[in-house]
Amino acid sequence: KLFPITDEIGATAPSVSPDGRYIYYFVDQTEIGTGSLTLKRVCFDGSERVSILHLDTPLPGTRYRPSRLYPLSTIRADGKRIALSCFLGDGQCNELPWGLLVFDLEAGSVDLVLEGPSWCNMHPQYSRSKNGTDLRDILVQENHGSTVGPDGSIRKLVGGHGADIHVIRDDGSDFRNLPW
Secondary structure (H helix, E strand, C coil), X not given: CCCCCCCCCCEEEEEECXXXXXXXEEEEEEECCEEEEEEEEEECCCCCCEEEXXXXXXXXXXXXXXXXXXXXXXECXXXXXXXXXXXXXXXXXXXXXXXXXXXXXXXXXXXXXXXXXXXCCCCCEECCCXXXXXXXXXXXXXXXXXXXXXXXXXXXXXXXXXXXXXXXXXXXXXXXXXCC
């Protein structure tokens, strides 16, 4: 039997907790340079809905406000963090960055761990490992030479020889290239 989990406008980027108990999702009410982003958690039966983080200011320590969210999030194997990519531009300038946001589900906080104009098609994916520091690894795609307009629209998406894959820890450290 199917039933709606939410009727909230802007609900996007769901992730299921590793224990299968919760669905985490974002309510995207962002616009370039303004608006809000809310991270929520709900049980599969629609009960126990809570807001974990509401962001209606620039990301901590930056002048950036997220918009144009990637429609899929990724959750760490221990269920303690969720990652999501987004546009960080102001709507005025070309070649503004895209970024990788990592949300700490226990602290209710967010960190920008990766940013730049070539991260417009990132496809972040947490490692499925449950061992040591490997569970903190996020696989990301970089598209060198892609161009983005002031509104975050991708004008040129470079693939093939211009795209490559990297791994980064969810605190922004230990950036690695994969030989693909």
